[in-house]
Amino acid sequence: xxxxxxxxxxxVTGTEVITGRIADANGPWVSERLAELGVEVAHIIVVADRPxxxxxxxxxxxxxxxDLIVTSGGLGPTADDLTGEIVARFAGRPLELxxxxxxxxxxxxxxxxxxxxxxxxxxxxxxxxxxxAMVPAGAEALDPVGTAPGLVVPAxxxxxxxxxxxxxxxxxxxxxxxxxDAVRAVLARATPLHGLTMRMFGVPESEIAKxxxxxxxxxxxxxxxxxxxTCLRRGEIEIDVxxxxxxxxxxxxxRDGLVRRHPGETFSLDGETIDEQxxxxxxxxxxxxxxxxxxxxxxxxxxxxxxASDYFAGSAVTYSYEAKEELLGVPKALLxxxxxxxxxxxxxxxxxxxxxxGADVAVAITGIAGPGGGTAEKPVGYVCFDARLxxxxxxxxxRVIPGDRTDIRERSALVAMHLLRRLLGGEVSDSRP
Amino acid sequence: xxxxxxxxxxxVTGTEVITGRIADANGPWVSERLAELGVEVAHIIVVADRPxxxxxxxxxxxxxxxDLIVTSGGLGPTADDLTGEIVARFAGRPLELxxxxxxxxxxxxxxxxxxxxxxxxxxxxxxxxxxxAMVPAGAEALDPVGTAPGLVVPAxxxxxxxxxxxxxxxxxxxxxxxxxDAVRAVLARATPLHGLTMRMFGVPESEIAKxxxxxxxxxxxxxxxxxxxTCLRRGEIEIDVxxxxxxxxxxxxxRDGLVRRHPGETFSLDGETIDEQxxxxxxxxxxxxxxxxxxxxxxxxxxxxxxASDYFAGSAVTYSYEAKEELLGVPKALLxxxxxxxxxxxxxxxxxxxxxxGADVAVAITGIAGPGGGTAEKPVGYVCFDARLxxxxxxxxxRVIPGDRTDIRERSALVAMHLLRRLLGGEVSDSRP
Numbered sequence: 001x002x003x004x005x006x007x008x009x010x011x012v013t014g015t016e017v018i019t020g021r022i023a024d025a026n027g028p029w030v031s032e033r034l035a036e037l038g039v040e041v042a043h044i045i046v047v048a049d050r051p052x053x054x055x056x057x058x059x060x061x062x063x064x065x066x067d068l069i070v071t072s073g074g075l076g077p078t079a080d081d082l083t084g085e086i087v088a089r090f091a092g093r094p095l096e097l098x099x100x101x102x103x104x105x106x107x108x109x110x111x112x113x114x115x116x117x118x119x120x121x122x123x124x125x126x127x128x129x130x131x132x133a134m135v136p137a138g139a140e141a142l143d144p145v146g147t148a149p150g151l152v153v154p155a156x157x158x159x160x161x162x163x164x165x166x167x168x169x170x171x172x173x174x175x176x177x178x179x180x181d182a183v184r185a186v187l188a189r190a191t192p193l194h195g196l197t198m199r200m201f202g203v204p205e206s207e208i209a210k211x212x213x214x215x216x217x218x219x220x221x222x223x224x225x226x227x228x229x230t231c232l233r234r235g236e237i238e239i240d241v242x243x244x245x246x247x248x249x250x251x252x253x254x255r256d257g258l259v260r261r262h263p264g265e266t267f268s269l270d271g272e273t274i275d276e277q278x279x280x281x282x283x284x285x286x287x288x289x290x291x292x293x294x295x296x297x298x299x300x301x302x303x304x305x306x307x308a309s310d311y312f313a314g315s316a317v318t319y320s321y322e323a324k325e326e327l328l329g330v331p332k333a334l335l336x337x338x339x340x341x342x343x344x345x346x347x348x349x350x351x352x353x354x355x356x357x358g359a360d361v362a363v364a365i366t367g368i369a370g371p372g373g374g375t376a377e378k379p380v381g382y383v384c385f386d387a388r389l390x391x392x393x394x395x396x397x398x399r400v401i402p403g404d405r406t407d408i409r410e411r412s413a414l415v416a417m418h419l420l421r422r423l424l425g426g427e428v429s430d431s432r433p
Numbered sequence: 434x435x436x437x438x439x440x441x442x443x444x445v446t447g448t449e450v451i452t453g454r455i456a457d458a459n460g461p462w463v464s465e466r467l468a469e470l471g472v473e474v475a476h477i478i479v480v481a482d483r484p485x486x487x488x489x490x491x492x493x494x495x496x497x498x499x500d501l502i503v504t505s506g507g508l509g510p511t512a513d514d515l516t517g518e519i520v521a522r523f524a525g526r527p528l529e530l531x532x533x534x535x536x537x538x539x540x541x542x543x544x545x546x547x548x549x550x551x552x553x554x555x556x557x558x559x560x561x562x563x564x565x566a567m568v569p570a571g572a573e574a575l576d577p578v579g580t581a582p583g584l585v586v587p588a589x590x591x592x593x594x595x596x597x598x599x600x601x602x603x604x605x606x607x608x609x610x611x612x613x614d615a616v617r618a619v620l621a622r623a624t625p626l627h628g629l630t631m632r633m634f635g636v637p638e639s640e641i642a643k644x645x646x647x648x649x650x651x652x653x654x655x656x657x658x659x660x661x662x663t664c665l666r667r668g669e670i671e672i673d674v675x676x677x678x679x680x681x682x683x684x685x686x687x688r689d690g691l692v693r694r695h696p697g698e699t700f701s702l703d704g705e706t707i708d709e710q711x712x713x714x715x716x717x718x719x720x721x722x723x724x725x726x727x728x729x730x731x732x733x734x735x736x737x738x739x740x741a742s743d744y745f746a747g748s749a750v751t752y753s754y755e756a757k758e759e760l761l762g763v764p765k766a767l768l769x770x771x772x773x774x775x776x777x778x779x780x781x782x783x784x785x786x787x788x789x790x791g792a793d794v795a796v797a798i799t800g801i802a803g804p805g806g807g808t809a810e811k812p813v814g815y816v817c818f819d820a821r822l823x824x825x826x827x828x829x830x831x832r833v834i835p836g837d838r839t840d841i842r843e844r845s846a847l848v849a850m851h852l853l854r855r856l857l858g859g860e861v862s863d864s865r866p
Contacts, residue, residue, distance in 0.1 A: 015660075015662045016662050016664040016673075017461075018461075018464055018474055018476075018477060019461075019464055019465060019468055019474075019662070019673075020460075020461030020462060020464050020465040021662070021664060021666075021671070021673065022664060022666070023456060023461065024457075024461075027453075027479065028450075028451075028452075028453025028456065028457075029453060031451055031452055031453045032452060032453040035452055041451055041452075041481070042480065042481065042483070042486050043451075043478055043479065043480055043486060043490065044451060044478070044479035045476055045477070045478045045479075046460065046476065046477035046478075046479075047475065047476055048473075048474070048475065050475070053475045053476060053497075056493075056497055057476065060489075060493045064486075064489055077639065077642070078642045112835070124643070168836075168837070168840075229449065229452065229454050231449070231454045231455065240454075288756075289750075291729070294733075295729070295732045295733050295735075295736035295745075295748075296724070296728070296729025296730065296731070296732030296733040296736075296748055296750060297729065297733045298729070299728045299729030299750045300727075300728050300729040300730045300733055300842075302728075303728035303729075303752070303802075303842075304838075304839070304842075306803070306804050306805070306838055307805070308752075309752050309753070309806075312728075312752050312753075313751075313752055313753045313755065313756050314749070314750045314751045314752045314753060314756035314760065315728075315729055315748075315750035316747070316749060316750070316760065317722075317729060317732045317747045317748035317749070317750060318746075318747045319736070319741075319742050319745050319746055319747050320742070320745075320746045320747060320790075322746065322790075322791055323721075323746050323747035323789075323790055326789055326790070326791075327747065327749060327760055327789060356756075356759055356760060357753075357755075357756055357759070358755055358759075369736075370739070371739050372739070372740070373742075405737075405739055406737070409733075409736075409737075
């Protein structure tokens, strides 16, 4: 083992993952967490629910000299769920019934059954959950988040962390696994990476690559001394810079060089998302929305944040002409003259949302999500936005958004989020026709 | 090798994949294609761009006795792109320059550069692309879809198919790889699998496991003779049954046994999704929605289907009391007396949606998504639904939905979809108080 280098392998089990019916979220998630801790992930292996394949994958990772192995899945009560048994054999530790864990699982199942009004067959369930309470001798069991406990199993020179498959169970269990003595001992040998995340909107990814080359050539920064990954994520650019202690100055020079080159597009230097920023800016306001092509996606996004009811009044999702008239008071003559997708109708929708919701800030979105409905003048992807304050000032923009129906709908909601940020951040550039 | 069983392993290369920056689309895609051909995929391995890790993954798959190995990625012109070289070494075949391929790549790059207005440094590009034109002796090169050729490399008892990383290049190259003699010879030994997909709603996954045991014990069906995977997907159970020719009767007996045990919960026998079913049922209708806790998620789901504007009028997303009064005409007195989350308000919201949208079918959702706002009587997750036709008949139900805010919101939209299916399918069981 290189000093300071701790290597890990991840094994994701599940026939539904290997057949592509479910996308694996756990491998990449665990890999990212390990990278933050300075651990080098060498392999992510997806195996079907066949015991031999899992066992061989573990043997392979052991032969590759991994210090840490993380598994996900195969902890359920069914016959297919064999991870505990196989890891126990791999570690050479016999399985023993953990009576305390058995009681915990039974209590959880009883509660689940009662809140869902399901008849609870105590004997059958105890039979099934007994298997989940079997723990390899000398291993540490982690309390269930759902119904399956996790495990931390010392196996010779390495440690195996056994986690459940559902991400909502795996993710909360992760810090618990990290806090065990066995995992801490492994991680203590790794040099942690520091990191920062920047976000930009409205700049192509290729421009960032170009800027990085400039930062190297013009600013004389040794860009390769730090780890930089840029990725296009839901229409925004996420730039991740990671460094070890000694190259901190380089990392900050990269950040500053990027901001200097893209001041208008950089909206976050601390990883804060647009949703978090807009939620903060909306405090003390009252927001009403008027949506056509985004059809509720903006409302859903705004209300994804707990506590949104403090500032969110509602959204009039109006697909038909009649709904735009009835719910938002858009004049029929305007709809007929300008068409439902027009800057004028967007403005009238925003005005309607301000009035009907008694709001002091409103955003309207109307566009052509496709695949049908486009014309030469107004192609598929043409979307009109109007973000407006009660005093009449605001920002109106049109865009032709590329991509398919899903892209156009989601991107519409994203553009509206950025308009809200700009509007509530004090920028008013009324381009309303 | 078992007669008729051909096993495959997939190796996905790329640091951006292993770090979770990019979700791997290739492993699952290739795996699904192979399953359709009757090939059993044992492992999908993701490795970083480190030559040793890739070589060891290939050695592992060879040791596991795979008949076919498919790799994706690492075919670019940069120093990191080492897949061709490593597969050549793995197969024991020296690399040789394929002059014809070199000329093809040069022509492609020249065309790219000219259409994008990039200055084309012929010498540098020839230097870089030479590497991409190196083919292991005795292997077959596959014409590039982008700029990287693929390879089909015989390696002892097995065949390695080497494909580029970008899905838009990999996917069109796949049929070309299948058509090569070497791959055809491997696939000829596989027996294709047949499959069916069933969907259920409102039954826990554990009940399916129990029913399968009963089908074995009571109906005398050899359940293990076919491949059954059940998975919980967005709140529904998806059951996938796969079989080879000779066990077709078993597969159908499994299907029939499950339907007999869960007649009310089985809503799809042919893989059709609830969204597709509801879209069909809505044809000729006019739908209006009234959403509170789901906050546009139901509208977004309904309109995800192209052509939804034929039957979808809109959704009044009403978070505040005032919005419920103003947009849906819910009486203030009713809101104050019963509370915004109550069967009575749900009914008034549905009635309001029928009227305001001029609809003949409406669904209302009002609930407590949390994390705050719950009481002993109306806990977080308590949601009232009212699905109503213009003639006043309908279905009203209350549920306490488990999980976090996201789960409760999404599940609310799902419950509403199933109410729409039942209502439009002719089931009217007015339980309105």
